[in-house]
Amino acid sequence: MAISFRRANAADASEVATVYIASRRGAAAYLPTVGTDEEIRAFVIHQMVPERETWVAEDDGRMVAVLTLHGDEVDQFYVAPGEQRRGVGDAMLAHAKRLRPGGLQLWAFQRNAPARRFYEARGFIAKKFTDGATNMEREADVLYEWTP
Template identity: 50%
Template sequence: MEPAAVVHRVAFNAALPCLADLHTPEEDRWFFRERVFANCEVWGAFDDAAMTGIIAFRDGWIDQLYVLPDAQGRGIGLALLGIAQRAFDRLQLWTFQCNAPARRFYEARGFALVEMTDGAGNEEREPDARYLWTRP
């Protein structure tokens, strides 16, 4: 659980510096222990013994997909995404509108933008975008 929380925080901070360190490491550990691991199927990617990426998904939703910045571009995110895509015929996820690399990643893999919000419904109050993927 600890490595997953660390991967999440490092990748999140790198992708969204305007929201960096939104939570303390203790809050991240609590979130992963009480919410992510309690409600999702969680898979990790490893380089030797070190975790480099994580995906957490549940019935039709991807809740978390993060890859360490220095491990990006090596197919880790694609491999993790593939695990969820093999498990479900339809997947949805939320990402922040300002996270252009994530949006490009999902769009290149067949996810379609279906909703944009002003962020009023999320903790960060950051405009977000909901994507949908359906097995062809």
């Protein structure tokens, strides 16, 4: 496995959307659907990729993960379902830490135990728990922070 990272561009947006949708369906199937696949695809193509610092991880030319930064926050982070538990997420998160050496923060759903274990094992500390009233899914979440 030779993972490489690069900024996503407009030509990548459709594939970024495919990874995003497939990952949300798999790992976060318990979440209420927020928008149709077409609406999510439009959001990724017209807003997320052009307006946010979106990175892709590739393995032998295949897009295997997507990570979007907004300031020092990991705004979106998805590993393609068939690529999970192979070190892709670890490599992508390490890339984000190199990009933001002063620290990072991110939100995770409280019910997403695998994601929470993943972040905690990589030095993220839970700082704030909410009932989800302020997120689109209305799902209880937790704010994590990483400081070097």
